[in-house]
Amino acid sequence: MNVSILNIGDELLIGQVVNTNAARMAQMLNAAGMEVARTAVIGDNREDILSALLSMLDNSDAVLMTGGLGPTKDDITKHVLCEFFGATLVENAEALANVHRLFEAMHLEVTPINRQQAWVPDCCTMINNLRGTAPGMWFELPKTGQVVVSLPGVPYEMEGLMTDEVVPRLRAHFRTAHVIHKNILVQGIGESFLSDLIESWEKSLPSTIRLAYLPQAGMVKLRLTARGDDRHALENQIADALNGFYPLAGQYVVGEDFETLAEALAAQFTRRGFTLATAESCTGGTIASRLTALAGASAYFRGGVVAYSNEVKECALGVEHETLLQHGAVSEATVRQMAEGVRQRLGADYGVATSGIAGPTGGTAGKPVGTVWMAVASPTGITTRVKQFGNDRQRVIERATNEVMAMLLHSLTEK
């Protein structure tokens, strides 16, 4: 079974909004054993919507659309779907009750423009949207059994509707094969070197397993995907594949079955009962933000200091004035004191610190843009590392965040 995703919205085409919906929908469909063959983005434009729908229905069992369902003039998806299916808009009582419920909760009156949100094509099944005023819509093509679903583009409304309604309905409507994904997070080796290292293993994988290299800033995520009818057999094949992998490249593995280093860290800290504090200069709160984005972070994350200025490094972390004068903020001596300072002052078992030059300015001959010192302070000592992460600000921040998280994970799991 094969799904196409069609995201509609001028804002996506001019690049002001990154299309996270396609990725999130693909994740949810894959997890449920449905394969996404293609995704496309088009504008709020009648001809483009009609032709994309036609072409996707040419080679897909289902087309999932998002966007263009808002109350404003530029949102035309509903009207175009009426045209496509030869349908008429009718007011849906359940959808209207939902609009009233949402507006009452906000102590607002329903205006005529809001009321229009409850109108849906008469040939579709309305899917009630508990999180917003635009309902989802489910269409079936009677001759082929193909399905077209239209969902609002607001990410958390789309996600709620996918989870509660669309994925279960698709599973009921289509028969789906089993799909198992296995992630291996690898750090400290480049993609091509890793590929050389595991070439023989890769060639020996059974045809039911597909391997993908997913490089991220300073990391590679390997994804094994097994697909077939016998779930148990697939699980065994994945286990066999892992057994062959570890002797070759196990030393670079920082986690399994996690999407991100933050998830791997959260699992380790929670399991071991340790606590963590962060002292960030050049990463500017990104490490803390990654950790606290995950539910349950308060179990192990005590807090952090974003020590952007030297004064804050001194007053909030206890870095010595002399150290800053003598070695500078971007130095091993400074990150050591930052990591140990935050560990002690915030009463945590572990402390991590970053100090570097994210750029584009601030570099010197001795410390060019991209230089980052990192430290991990544990109950038994401090480890430090310096790296050169290039001259792209966002990439320096990303790579430093990943690198120090990997250092922390190594430090935790070595014990």
Next chain:
Amino acid sequence: MNVSILNIGDELLIGQVVNTNAARMAQMLNAAGMEVARTAVIGDNREDILSALLSMLDNSDAVLMTGGLGPTKDDITKHVLCEFFGATLVENAEALANVHRLFEAMHLEVTPINRQQAWVPDCCTMINNLRGTAPGMWFELPKTGQVVVSLPGVPYEMEGLMTDEVVPRLRAHFRTAHVIHKNILVQGIGESFLSDLIESWEKSLPSTIRLAYLPQAGMVKLRLTARGDDRHALENQIADALNGFYPLAGQYVVGEDFETLAEALAAQFTRRGFTLATAESCTGGTIASRLTALAGASAYFRGGVVAYSNEVKECALGVEHETLLQHGAVSEATVRQMAEGVRQRLGADYGVATSGIAGPTGGTAGKPVGTVWMAVASPTGITTRVKQFGNDRQRVIERATNEVMAMLLHSLTEK
């Protein structure tokens, strides 16, 4: 002139990586006056690449492709392009020199697999990639003058090649109309209410101007796009449109010509010479991370405290133990002390604070999940606000971040 973007990669189709390339490329093309008509994502699959290329060339002047140029087995774009154009792979001396240069800088040896990166189809113009080993490739269809460009999928390599080479070459190859975008950031009013408020104005806009509503968490970005041959006339039309807008909805405007609140804040702080410190509980470093993602943040951002635990609120921010006991961490009294505490301790002019329940657990009847207290401390006083941001963790963090940034911007610009 009309461009299609084709991003290739299995990782995008299973949703493990969000496709930021399409948005970034669209931004750059739009800024240069080129319109993106559609974008699509397909897997590393021969048939899909061939059919997407054919169908995009049906209605585009140029097709920009990314991805599938890595050194590993699953990357097949180069081979498929050879097939499409009836070409043969040949080693390119300049590309090979580039591979050697990059590896020497890392003190690594060039393996045979790396050397293959320098092979390109013999019918294309090689575009040297200073940031990575996979070169860009420029193809022209002689009869139609259409262009196909293939770029690596690594975002910062793609971006470098687009800026340095592809956009200038496209502008030279095609004649392009003028496009002007004007953003207005609006906060404190929902999309449908805003639409009602400015309906008459919207209807009176000239046909050369298009209006889009781009809702974000707790904000709406309005985008006016003017397109035509006379740049000066377009600028006047945009100015007229703004003159009509402000009397209707000016009170909700938090910024113009900025993509984000962080950019608007950076401009205000830098212009006014004030400094800022942050005290974050539920937003967990996200405010600091947003601010420091922008170059030049060190001019006004002194730093922050991520006060996730109550102990950190006390020891690092000076929140009184009594206050926490009596009112709890999520209270007006606590955020007041957090904002004023971080302002004083970090020696800043302004301090902002958040404390809330991001969820999914931790809510009570009196303080349900989604409750967030926010405060802005300025040299002249403290303002606070409480909001209910729903029960989606990521959304609570996003909306609290936006809301307190908007409060701060109001506080700065009121003076």
